[in-house]
Amino acid sequence: EDQVTQSPEALRLQEGESSSLNCSYTVSGLRGLFWYRQDPGKGPEFLFTLYSAGEEKEKERLKATLTKKESFLHITAPKPEDSATYLCAVQAAGAQKLVFGQGTRLTINP
């Protein structure tokens, strides 16, 4: 069974304090790993897709990396507007659906 576990559940940082969020996964052949951002009262918003181990993608203060067992979302010098819940999801080879983790709730204090 495909599984995704995210850690920590919640993380509080000061503005400018860099950190990383973890997404561990088990899947029968990875087709893609996705990162989403979700603001309160909104639907998830797509950030990145990673396809194979060693791949990295960047967007503003966010960088996502991928290994064979986990993915990291690195946040560099975060700002209060980066506060949100970050979701990780995997798609197995041959599957039409995504399996989501429970998310990490990130709070950046000014």
Place this chain on the structure above:
Amino acid sequence: NAGVTQTPKFRVLKTGQSMTLLCAQDMNHEYMYWYRQDPGMGLRLIHYSVGEGTTAKGEVPDGYNVSRLKKQNFLLGLESAAPSQTSVYFCASSLGQRNSPLHFGNGTRLTVT
């Protein structure tokens, strides 16, 4: 270009009542999905559709039915609501091509008393 639109945004039902949630997308996407989101459980797939006239079961399909009569619309029905169906429901769509991302609506918050 509105993306994915869900109606209604909020609804309160009594146990045993029925209702339909509507999802509409204007991106000409082939695939559409219904998820529910509960605290501590993450997003769980209820049903999905890979094209007009098709539907398939996800992880938690019991108590729900769906229809995809038109490509742009995906309906989620609750025939006899139960308190366990209290949740936030999200619709999503995608192109259906390899690794195409999901685009989500802003959700329907349903409370069943």
